[in-house]
Amino acid sequence: MPSDFLNTIIEQKREDISRASKRVSEAQLMEQARQRSDFRPFADRLSRPGPGGANIIAEIKRASPSKGDICPDLDAAPTAARYKAGGAAAISVLTDTTFFKGCLDDLTAARAACGLPVLRKEFIISRYQVVEAAAAGADAILLISRILNADKLDQLYRLCRELGMDALVEIHTPADAEVVAGMDVRLVGINNRNLSTFETDLAVAVELVARLAPHQVPVAASGIASAGDVRRNLSAGIFNFLVGESIVRAADPAGFIRGLVNAGQAGDNP
Template sequence: MTTDILSRIVEQKRLEVSRARERLPETELRRLAAAPRKRRPFYDVLASAGPSGVNIIAEIKRASPSKGVIRSRLDPSLYARQYEDGGADALSVLTDASFFHGSPADLAQARSAVRLPVLRKDFIIDAYQIFESAVMGADAILLIVRILSPEQLREYMALAKDSGMDVLVEIHSTSELETAVEADARLIGINNRNLETFDTDVGRASAMGGMLGPPRVAVAESGIRNRKDIERLTAAGIFNFLIGESIVRSADPARFIRSLKGY
């Protein structure tokens, strides 16, 4: 097995998709994914800054490979309601079980508790997972440039659109940004975390924020801990923030989200 964390995750995902296909063939999954359902707009909510000048995508996150267990007895419904009460603009839910202790049930419970749009946060490497996301009820999916070919990125963005979901395309470098732009990504997440080592540098999004011009919209991801980090990144032209660990660890998630927004 390869040593870097991302490669281990991708290897595990291949096994999971293979096993899922044995349980439910892709033809049947596609049929289920095509069933009509009410979607909530994800991109539209984040396309412009809200009244506070800041949009928060609050994440439900039980654990991570780098930090271990963050909050083991996390109630997705309760946290989703607290996030909404605090003024979160959207939710992100980790559905990976092996490395983040999440599940599709976490997404379903969180979404049913609130009116916010929900992003499925996972490591998508196969079209099967896109149809799976639609069946879960996700309003948007994450596509990580580092683990996809340019052809896969374009194909999966199209499949997501056909399935009624928006896409957050994640990058970590200028070369990955070029790939995202060439694929005509509209919502681009700049991950401050290097997924190979899981080291984090908030300066990454600050430095790259100005590289995204209209009509593309930036989202700063990872390592954002307080209002000072928010102000640093808004100065770089970013107004969307995906925040997980610091919200989950807070004693009062609603109050903490309000503090991030400057209330």
């Protein structure tokens, strides 16, 4: 994976936004977004551990730049329903088409099928995408500090909240943590994956959680593949997990999620 691959993704996002805005203007999307009153509580759902000790944000993910095709024929609606049956606290939907083979229609379908709060997971760099997410039915969006300067991050976060959505703000380095700790951001995703190299290190979340502000709730993301991984993070005070590939590849996704959700209970297997 080239070290500058993130730049390739961002350039593609700029092209995607340009094309999308020619089809539907931001003003049109804003009108749709303002009419919504059906937001589901994403941040509230993740503010405390579930009965089993962990909350799982289960991801709908067909492919990735680092792994290629994971499940190219994945159907968003029945997949989201299975995730809910397994005890997922929320659903994450990758909406990037070029690199992850997702789309906003997946988000709409997943949300209609499961009744859970749904996160739009995307490389968001403009207000157009924030408004687009709200218009499409997202309950929350991902904002990645790695690709946004502090002012832009603050602007997009405030727009997100103004429109009624929650935000999961992602960090990967101590410098990211310092920026986000100074904001009123409630949910902070700690990505174990370096977005420049796509290499994963499970120690990242465990090491960075202590740098968050007292009001911030951590979410560990990337590389979570077992109940043992969950327990390692629980011992560091992290009880929220965004899990994609390992769920998608599981023979029984609902059962796999159930095992992660209950990882904090005594007597569970590794």
